[in-house]
Amino acid sequence: MKISDEWYGRLLSLPGIILVFLLILLPVIFLIGLAFLRYNFVTPIAFVGFKNFSTIFSDRLLTHSLKTTGIYTLGVTSLSLVFALTIAYGLHRLGQRRLSTLYRTLAILPFAIPLVLSGLVWRWLLDPAIGVMNYLAIQITPFSEPINIFGNSTSALVGVVLADAWIKIPFMTIFILAAMDGINQQLYEAATIDGASTVKKFLYITLPLARNGILYGVLITAMFSFRTIDAIWSMTRGGPGKATYHIGIYILDRMLSLMHLGEAAVIGIIVFVCISGFAIAMLSWMRRDQ
Amino acid sequence: MSPTKKVLSAFDRILESYKTVYIVLGMIFVALLSPLVLMFFTAFKTPAETEIWPPTIVPLDVDLNAFADVIFNSNIPLAIFNSLIISLTTVAIVVVASTFTAYGLSRYRYRGSRILSYSLLATRIIPPISLTIPFFAIFAELGLVNKKLALIILNVYLNYPIVTWLLIDAFNRFPTALIDSAKIDGASRNQAFFYVVLPLTVTAIAAGAIITFLFTWNEFLYALTFTQTEVSMPLTVGIFEFVGDEVVEWTRLCAVGVFASMPSIIFFIFAQRYVVQGLTAGAIKE
Secondary structure (H helix, E strand, O other), X not given: OOOOHHHHHHHHHHHHHHHHHHHHHHHHXXXXXXXXXXOOOOOOOEEOOOHHHHHHHOOHHHHHHHHHHHHHHHHHHHHHHHHHHHHHHHHHHHOOOOOHHHHHHHHHHHHHOOHHHHHHHXXXXXXXXXXXXHHHHHHHOOOOOOOOOOOOHHHHHHHHHHHHHHHHHHHHHHHHHHHHHXXXXXXXXXXXXXXXXXXXXXXXXXXXXXXXXXXXXXHHHHHHHHHOOHHHHHHOOOOOOOOOOOHHHHHHHHHHHOOXXXXXXXXXXXXXXXXXXXXHHHHHHHHHOO | OOOOOOOOOHHHHHHHOHHHXXXXXXXXXXXXXXXXXXXXXXXXXXXXXXXXXXXXXXXXXXXXXXXHHHHHOOOHHHHHHXXXXXXXXXXXXXXXXXXXXXXXXXXXXXXXXXXXXXXHHXXXXXXXXXXXXXXXXXXXXXXXXXXXXXXXXXXXXXHHHHHHHHHHHHHHOOOHHHHHHHHHOOOOHHHHHHXXXXXXXXXXXXXXXXXXXXXXXXXXXXXXXXXXXXXXXXHHHHHHHHEOOOOEOHHXXXXXXXXXXXXXXXXXXXXXXXXXXXXHOOOOOO
16 A cells, blocks of 8 residues: 555654654643642642742742842853854854864864863862962962852852853854854955955954854853753852752752652743743844844 | 055954964963863872862872772762663664654655644753653652663653754755655655665764764753662762762862763764754754
């Protein structure tokens, strides 16, 4: 028996898609359901209405962790954007010149390292007693005492932002560079003949034409910073006190330490709404201004 | 040289020069890569040398005890084994499933196939951290917590949409004429797929395999949530064996770091182009 081309396509693609949608949609439905349940592996499961919501919304840790996550996301994204733009533009200028392959590999190599490992290495570099960064800071800045950056609640947030921004630079560079590489080289040649300076070429050719790639890099990096815990977990686990209490750590605390899956689900829904709202807003903005 | 060419200022000339680009990038790379170089060196130091002030960079004398300790006296070999099993199984499942799905979606358009490919991409918006909670409840009921199978299932969910999207792109660019001529020569649809299309898209499939391996090898969130015992613990969680509340054993930690970053670095140096291709597929276009 011969099946039509359309059915052949369905036969090839649908089994995988259905399985993965089940693997994603079922948990989403469960997530929403869990938010209305008392689910703690100790007492029997019970329907509690909006009790989990009222518990979480009246918890001071919610606003605190949202604020921390917001500052963290903004700091990591903007810092890594500045460096990623510089690196990507430099590599884009080099084009196929000497050493360009080596330079491109070096620029994105740190991306290959597990994030937790980078976090742990940074914790060591910033250590007040043995950290190389502290030694450098004493040598070249006005500071004369080692800084215990993870010991104080304000500086701890600065510390994790610095380290995670460093970790995210190569990731962001990949997206920006791909967009810049799509720019037609003849535009630059024409501008050079007309006597445009490098700054002008960057502002009027590179930036506008790579705009969507840059915005996409910003979107992905911001989404990642909002929802990953790798770097913070390995550096401070949310401490000292609750100074670096990222919302991801909040979820894990409720779920693994307190075993309140219902309350954790409410925080999970909040993260879900924040991220998808941000992503949809940003994607439609990118689309509209094309 | 055009007669209308304006004279550039000294500042512009410096910016314009490629030497400046090489130097600035070189300086950034030193800052970007030195933490990794330091980690590598520290793995060869004695524990005492990590405590001295000012800190040393190159080891004063090379000590291989950290590596020996990690290999013979810790759970790290088991963790490496677990990471390998989880990553390789995930790669096998994702590559096979994504290839079939992507080919079906790309070559044989049917009602809804476009929407299906876009909704696959849209699943990326759902934050994995929100789904840890339902997954935890489901896996606890099914008795899958602390099983490698749990991590394989989760990594398949994380990577399948990305790799499928990468392969849809590759199959879309595949010249239809080659398939048509194979059909004229009497090849069936299956034969055209297996003997004409697959051999010529093998680099894209390899790119999918490599990014799946890297992402799975480096994955931390689900590994942390779903493995509480050494039996199933992958390397990203196993590394915390050397991190105490007060004291961190830096030499051994760095030795594990060398093992943990080895596969990624090797893949990256030899297949960097494909990694980049895989990550940016679907991002720039449309």
